[in-house]
Amino acid sequence: MTIHKGRGFACINYPIGMNLGGDPSQALVHATPDGKFMVSLASIDLGQGMKSVTRQIAAETLGVPVEDVYVDTADSDTGPHCMGSFASRGTHRVGNAVIRAATEARKQLLDAAAEELEVNPADLETDGKGNIHVRGAPSRRISVANTAIAAQFKQGRTLSGRGIFLVPPSGVDPDTGEMTPVTCFAHAAVIVDLEVDDETGEVDVVEINSAYEVGRALNPKLVEQQLIGGAWMGVSHALYETTEPYYPARDHGPVDFNLYLMPGPAQTVPHHIAVLERPAEDAPFGGKGPGEMCANPVLPAIANAVYNAVGVRCDTLPITPEKILRGIRANGGARPQGTR
């Protein structure tokens, strides 16, 4: 007959990229006649923002405004090989490939501009607004557009780049398990506050406080999208989702969304996020990928909070009202573990 409050903690790290490596991605960059840039990828955007983040990466590397760059993805005829969008590898692998390709294209761009301005290319810099000028002498300049026109129609130079990024495959020792899993890890810590009704066993998650370390937030809004959406998925996984409610028996498996439960818009949880950035040395601008690890710590934090609330250890997922009530009954009643 009581609502018990509980608070739980969990922290994790997460490997960035396909485990053991061996998952290359390639990128091609080329300039249009008037100095816009196209990035060709076979990489896939599944909502995580692949096109958007690679666009920003290319623009930054080239030294041009993002409006002058477009990313084309997912055509096997025009995009060079990419292993795919999974394992939080997109930003790291594809981003790095784009950086290498854009770097090569930038080198051609500065060589072409240097020829027009009759200076050494090492003396040139881009202003990020569509111009190239001599360092320290901004009036000695040429636009990216005019550079592209000169390069292609006068000099006979392409402003193109190609890039591949590969972490070569690591083996695994069968006796010790030695391996190089990945080259960098993201981090997260989460505190969940929830309430448990000891009569119905229902759990109401009330608030989440978290810190996620992502190397660098290449686009803060894309990072926010992942962290908010991912934590929602974590709550859903912890409390509701299963394709086999009586695992390992396969009975009563859901076949539609009436039976496969996920929290709806009336059940969203206020989530207060802090983003930390410790750049990884081999990641694009240091950025790791938040896409997968955003859900993971929420699950055990919820389990630990339920224990704090009513003294029941729910060691199996999903944590259903039935499991909580059985635990309370086995304990002879709810056993709150103390306020934190």
Next chain:
Amino acid sequence: MAKKPVRFTHNGRETAIFAESGSNLLDVLRRVVGDLSPKYGCGQGTCGTCIVLIDGEPHLSCLTLAETVEGRKVDTTGGLQNGPDLHPLQKAFMEGFSAQCGYCTPGMLMAAKALLDRNPRPTREEVVEAISGNLCRCTGYDPIVDAILDAAGQTSGRVA
């Protein structure tokens, strides 16, 4: 199978097609009319990605017989824009980063439009109820609710 003529207004345009008897509106809109904006998510009426407006009311087009829209007005996301100008909902979703994969977005927009057309100043609870028939797997819903409130001119509580 018999084909029946169905005349209706589609995004403001008079349209006439032949639909297989028993076919659903989602299939007909996508395959016969060529409007690919409503989506198939489940075919079971539980996810809302197929929501279109029929005479201004949200309907699950996957469970609506195509022949029942005879003489009625059907509106989809493909018709939300006013010429080149985005509908305030579209603008709010865009600026609010309220879509990731974008698959639930057409259905969400239509459910939201139906709400705002009849209730221009909804409360947060009313917005939540209006989209309760729409599932989203990516965003966690709050960015969508915030965008709908923004479009309605209400503060969503968003700072700056």
Next chain:
Amino acid sequence: MSSIEFRKDLFADERSDNLNEIGKPTIRQDILGHVTGRTPFYDDHLFDGLLHMRCVRSPHHHARIRSIDFSAAGRMPGVVRIVEVKDVPHNLNTLLSLLNFGRDDEPLIAPQKVAYIGEPVLAIIAETERQARDAVAAVRVSWEVLPHVLDVEEALKPNAPSVNDIYPNNTFDYGPYDHQKLRFGDVERAFQQADHIVEGEYQMSPIEQAPMETCGAIAAPETNDRYVCHTSTQALFFSLSTTAKLMNMASSRLHFIGGTVGGGFGGKVDSIVEPMAVLGAVLTGRPVKFMWDREEEMQVGAPRGAERWRIKDGLTRDGRIIARSFTGFFDAGAYIRLSSYAVQKGTGHLPGPYSIPNVAANVFMVFTNRTPATAMRGFGITGVDFAIECHMDKGAEAVGMNPIDFHILNAYRDGDMKAHRRAAKNAALIECCQVTAGKAGWRIAPDHAQASSLIGGGAGERATIPETVTDQIGRIGERRRENLPTAPYAGSTARGRVAAGAAKQAVVAAPPQHEDMAVDLARFGFSKPQARATRQPHSAVPPASPSSPRPQQPAPPAPQSSSPVPPPAPPQTPASAPRAPQAAEQGQGYRPEEPFQQGIKRPGVSRFISGTRRR
């Protein structure tokens, strides 16, 4: 509602935030398409004469196919082609054969037996989806039902039904063993020295990726004797190469176009729908769509595989984890798909982001008669992290410590040796713990509030690879002949030793192939921090002792001599060699154009006091 803050102050000396486009909240390139309904998903392409393909599927967990009678189905209206086993040019594959990992074990259409409910035994192509469904329902299959196994540990017993003909032991092969081992140090000895032993068992059931768009593909003859395939895949070339292999077709004849994917979450890597659609297009010469409806997406489409984990920790009285042992079971279902790889990914993750001097694990990939599992967000990690973090909570309770203090005490720091024999770097677990504790108002011990990932690691025993005890229990096939225990070292007393310090080189990224692609790091937001010797933790008072457990415990006696409890490192101890002071100019600090916040600011909370200030 929710809020987000960017703690730019933390690790600020390792970044320069003076970038032009990176770090900006640029509007997504694709969102205009999303809000106008114009973003092309795989199905958003119109084809004249599109055909629909659906499968006849097994209703049994495990059964031999005696016969299939599709004569009635073949005569039904709209049916264009029946697709049988003999129509599949190369009917055996495993996804990771593309990486030479694992033997081909899964048919596209089951030829002799089915090993899970839903496995396809025939496909039918018809003019409409309705006609295809009706024809499928009219097919009569005669089955010989076989015994099945659904529990991973039952499947490991000698008399268990054999699920997968190519891997008849119900396990995958990891070198000479039927499981993946992790051995680091000597857990058996450390358990004897521990003050507390904490054991737990954790189970995660399968879950669905449940994207709003189900898996599907449309394939059609294109020009130049090629086939175009519009697909929902997350991995374009994985799907293309798998299709080329199953169709015995040159990859150059396939043109794969990925849509924006309507949610992937790992469930759209398996590359089943593309070969089916292309097969249909090849056989009919027309566009063919193959997709899962929602029911198939839930019960036939591969879920996140179930995992079962047992963890045993040995703790000292003052809260250090000195030994951690795992037994893990990945339930792969009837075929390998990606589970073989998940086991190694999970093993590489052990024992979690902590510095633990003795670690052991036996991790099994087990075949059972259920829907094959595949990747899902957090693949290989989600289940074991659930287990580890629930277990950490139990450990904290056993020693009477605040869980956050318990985590920070054991957290890994730069330079610490991990159980897979690579040194940690770029760590930030401690800072995440501190910031979260601050946000939630959960007090932690003062010395933990001042701890740093950069300080206290990488020295002494924390940085070395200990002599490691090994065993050879569980070679391939042994478990089918006799009951064998599954925990590390259990089942035999024979032991081997691997010398201390034994490790290969860490793998690093391949360098750019051409000097023109080599990057100038100064333009890429990296900055070298000042030499470690000059850095101080933000409090002037150096930590005097490891944080004390909660008062209700008696005062801890001196730690056992053999447990590797390093003294708290003085601030000067570097995690790595001191780096040269920053030579190039720092540049302007990052100034966001507007605060990145959603929802109402939490009243009374200034953004400067959340978390722990580093300086």
